Amino acid sequence: MHIVIMGCGRVGSALALSMEDLGHSVAVVDQDPNAFRRLGTGFAGRRVTGTGFDRDTLIDAGIQGAGAFAAVSSGDNSNILAARVARETFGVENVVARIYDPRRAEIYQRLGIPTVATVRWTADQMLRRLLPAGADEHWRDPSGTVILAEVNMNASWVGHRVSRLEDAAGVRIAALTRLGHAMLPNNETVLQEGDLAHVALLASELPKVEEIFAKGPGH
Structure with missing residues (x-):
């Protein structure tokens, strides 16, 4: 499967390397070309500089043949917009967006965009271990x-x-x-x-x- 990942921070780079280790082809999109250093020299996938909700950038990343798209940049709005473009414009079947604001996450879940609400997930996991x-x-x-x-x-x-x-x-x-x-x-x-x-x-x-x-x- 070809997978497109928007955001090459700690989560995005770790996800990209894990997906490649599992045998998938991967393209990573980030506005900062220096961010791709996190992928290391052994990463064989595509490095695409640009915004993850720009149509041409996504096409360069192979979105038209992608089976999955992950939006894991540091911005909620960018992640949701990119996820919607991947789902609604390019028809990608498996789409997920990382969201910091849990209230927004609930709204987008109801709209059919799977989300990972970072703050809430972390708080829930901490609570499970404390109590x-x-x-x-x-x-x-x-x-x-x-x-x-x-x-x-x-x-x-x-x-x-x-x-x-x-x-x-x-x-x-x-x-x-x-x-x-x-x-x-x-x-x-x-x-x-x-x-x-x-x-x-x-x-x-x-x-x-x-x-x-x-x-x-x-x-």
Whole structure:
């Protein structure tokens, strides 16, 4: 897939290098040609100097053949405008914009522009770690039957296998975040201090699952 990224700051450059490592072709757009230094000499994609909502600049970046577009510059207005041009003018299927103002993010989500509200996301993640309790829903299927949620675990689960917690709660732990990195657990994986459990479960079972995770084994 060809991916166009507007903004070559820390997020944009890291995203571009990650996408290239995954085998995608990448073009990065930035008004400041010096910003491309963050990509390093090994980056094989296109470096396009210009504004990410300018039609000719986007064409130079290969937007007409792009399957995805990310607007991650430092300006909310620029990101939203660029995302709308990519979606509405060039018909790019996968578009996302980074937004600093969470109030704007909610508005553009309703307009069909997926957004990442940086301040709100960071605050929510900090809150989850300062006051861990209950569950934080990540995803819900269209029927509302199945959800994926981060569920807080009692510290007494540390040292037990993932399979024991799954059996006790009747759920599937789809992933763990450990020391900042995601991993897929298996039946032999042992829970460690600080693990965050991302759990697939029936929505109707959430209260019961929260209670079992909170009580710990043997209760």
